[in-house]
Amino acid sequence: MSLDLFFQYLVAGITYGTIYAIVAIGFNIIYNTTGIINFAQGEFVMLGGMIGVTLHALVPMPVAIAGAVVVTMLVGALIEMLFIRWLRRPSVLRLIIITIGLSIGIRELALLLWGEGVRALPYFTGTAVTSLSIGDVHISPQVLWVLGISAVMVAALNFFFARTLLGRQMRACACNREAAQLCGISAKNMVTLSFVLSAGIGALAGCVISPITYVQYDSGTSLALKGFTVAILGGLGNSMAAIAAGLLLGSLESFSIWVMPAAYKDVIAISILLLILFVRPTGLFGNAEAARLKDY
């Protein structure tokens, strides 16, 4: 493998890896406040992309993207309030099946609304063939958009959780729900907020990635599986580790094309998921001591 080709694959891997990491962070936000794995997480990304494309026909792109994020956030809130908020002491099995049912519902609704067609937003700057050259490595400006927006998103989330009152309240709920409630924090509202937040970042990711990967009514499923793989790889609930894990998985997947047909790309990612679950369910960066207290 020549060196510039190596970098070319690396860039592709990092791009995809960033998106997987964003999906994984979406999983983590909901998991931390509720202990639920939201199987409909990938559908938020799909919805964001789809709504963004639809709105872009009417309004300029930045407004369309903002609109897509807001609408998807509303969908997230609606889902939580309609389907999860009022359940009393639901079992894990029940929650899994409910979020699976929701993901099917959203997907079928998207099929009804937008059909089977593949859509995409235009490239934010330039066109599909525009590229910046660094030596012999060519990078599409959209890749820089993906990396830049993701970095800003992660920084903003960090600020939100570390510095704002609302973010601290959410973290308090994640640490100890009863104690947080005793301090006057409404745990139920925090759960809704976590759905809103992860729907929002999913939608934003769906918008920025759509020029590269395109979006279709069923593109959420595989994103959710990859995102979950990354979340597990980094250790469920640990968002910073998810970024490292995302870049790792994206690169592995990208380089796997060297040794296996592209049709098996997803198989690589999922095999890694199974392997990690079997060997080290705490994730690569997880703490084995703390893990002993948890149930896998």
Added chain:
Amino acid sequence: MARRRNLPIVVLALAVIAVQLASAAAGKPQYLTQLTMAGYYSLVIVGLTLLMGYTGQISLGHAGFFAIGGYTSGLLTTYNLHPRGGGGLVSLLQATGLLVAGQDLYGGDLLVVRPWAACLIAMLVAIGIAYLVGKPVLKLRGHYLAMATLGFGTIVYKVVLGSSLVGAADGISDIPAFPLFGGVVVTGKSALRVHNYYLAWGLVLGAMALLTNLVHSRVGRALRAIHGAEDAANAMGVDTARYKLNMFVLSAALAALGGVFLTHYNGGIGPSEASIMKSVRYVAIVAVGGMANLWGALIMGVLLNFLSLRGSFGSYDDAVFGLILLAIMLFAPDGLLRVELVRRVPGLRCVFGQERAP
């Protein structure tokens, strides 16, 4: 007790005969075709009921085992070994009578594995994979188990979709009929429709007899203990890991059996049989049937699969099953055919009353 337990089996057998006679009398034998297919799908569903409802272990990958059975048998009975006729392995297989020679549509020589041998190999492959996958997977619980089985199902789907050996997106077609014994042949030919209907439902009856007896035995009590509180069951001396694995393998074997027979019945199999939506559909049916309720799952399985195969849901097939799943889990997590509900109707008591631990 034993007589009461066997009564539903007898009722089912009588119902199977009654439906056949009714369809013949009404002059609508075509219904039997869909009922036959629904019967084979029911094998997957009752197996999954044992795993999910009784043992409490979710599997979102059972369509994978169905596809492994169907695809293995389909591939072996269509893959032409004739060009490799000189090879040592092929000659050895031929000498043992495992291969059968024939001619393809254009008169070319064809040498394929005999259907019964292919069926046996397919079952062994499915059981082997279930064992290898089940051993590590069943150590996981809750979300982790769901995602791991979902991952397994996705791998099977992506592999059959991406491999040209099994026809990629087109799947395998022109799979030969499967001569069982006497004049009974597993085939979609309308002349043998009644034979096949009885064959499929004979298998379902056998599976139900096996499973109902199993859940009422020592094993069944152990399974319910695992479902209730795994750690407590373990502490009481129940070998939980072994029971979970055995049930996983048994349910996978039933799924593969359904896959093998349905593939030969239809004469083909496509990647959609391995899709995640199929796995989710099986889970939905088990949930509607009442989770730990073999008869409920069987009834809902036949009903919903029959309607789906008749095309009653149109292009909303997946949506219907998604909505069913959602509605059941939100409003009636114990299923529609709830034991507590049905128990109040005295006539049905003997059919459903004994399915749940008292």
